[in-house]
Amino acid sequence: MSKAERKQSVIVISSEVARGSVGGRAGTFVLQRMGFPVWWAPTVALPWHPGHGPAARMTPSHENFKAFLGDLATAPWLGEVGAVMSGYLGDSRQAAPIARLVDAVRAKNPDAIYLCDPIIGDAKGLFQPAEIAAAIRDDLLPRADIATPNRFELGWLSDKALKDNEEIADAGRALGVLETIVTSAPAGEGRIGSLLVEPKMASLFSHIAYPSVPHGTGDLLAALYLGNRLGGKLPEPALTRSLSATEALIRLGRAMGADEMPLVAGQALFETPPGGSVTVETAGRPT
Secondary structure, X not given: OOHHHOOOEEEEEEEEEOOOOOHHHHHHHHHHHOOOOEEEEEEEEEOOXXXXXXXXXXXXXXXXXHHHHHHHHXXXXXXXXXXXXXXXXXXXXXXXXXXXXHHHHHHHOOOOEEEEOOOOEEOOEEOOOHHHHHHHHHHHHHHOOEEOOEHHHHHHHHOOOOOOHHHHHHHHHXXXXXXXXXXXXXXXXXXXXXXXXXXXXXXXXXXXXOOOOOEOHHHHHHHHHHHXXXXXXXXXXXXXXXXXXXXXXXXXXXXXXXOEOOOOOOHHHOOOOOOOOOEEEEEOOOO
C-alpha cells in the first residue's frame, strides 16, 4: 500500500475495562477493524462497565496524564493523525490536556476531525461528577466537529428541558458543533431515534426499540460514525450505515444472551450496508 493510500490514524481517549467491550476498548477495536491505525490513551481503568455494579477504578495522576498527552502532542508522527475521539473521563482535569492535544493535532493537520462523546449521564441523571460534565462542556465541546450526546446529556449541557425533536435540534445547534448526533430522541411508539443535527437541517433516524440491549451501544455508534466519516461518507449515509451496523450487533448480542456488545463475534457487521429497521425522515424546526 502506498503512503497516499494509507488511512490516517485516530487518537482514542476514553476508559479502559478489563472485561467487556465498552469505552476505549470498543473505540480502538472498531476503528482498527475498519482499517484505521489507533493511538490509545486511557483515562481510567475499570474491571468492568459500571452498570454491572461497583468496582475499583485506577485513574492516572493529573501530572502523569498531562505528561502522557503532552508527549503525544509533540510526537514526530503527529501528522499521521486524522482524528481524535474522546469519551469517558476519569478526572475533570483531564479535559485541558485533551484540548491541548486536539489543538496540536489541528496545527499539524487542519483537516483533522475531533469527535467528542460527552459520556456524563443517562435518563436516570448524571453518573459522572458535575465537575467532569462542566469540563467537557467548557473545554472540549467548543473544539468538536462532531458530538454524540444522548438526550439527557444534551439537556444537561444546554441547561434545557427537551420535550420534542424541535427543542432537541435547537439545543444541538446551540452547542456550535457542525454535526451533533443526539441518541434516545423521540421516534414514536416501539422505536428509538437518533437525531442528526446540522446547521441548516435535522434528520431523525430510528430503528426498533428493543426491550433490552447489551452495554456499549453508544461507544459502538460513535466509533462507527467516525470511521464512516473518515472513510469519506457524508453525514446522512454515514449515520445510516452506522445505525444499521449497530442494530445488527444488537440483534446478535440479544441472540447470544450477551451483556456487552459482541464486537469480536460480530466484527464482520461493522460495515453492514444500510438496512435492518433503520429509517430516516426530516425533523426539527427549519432554519
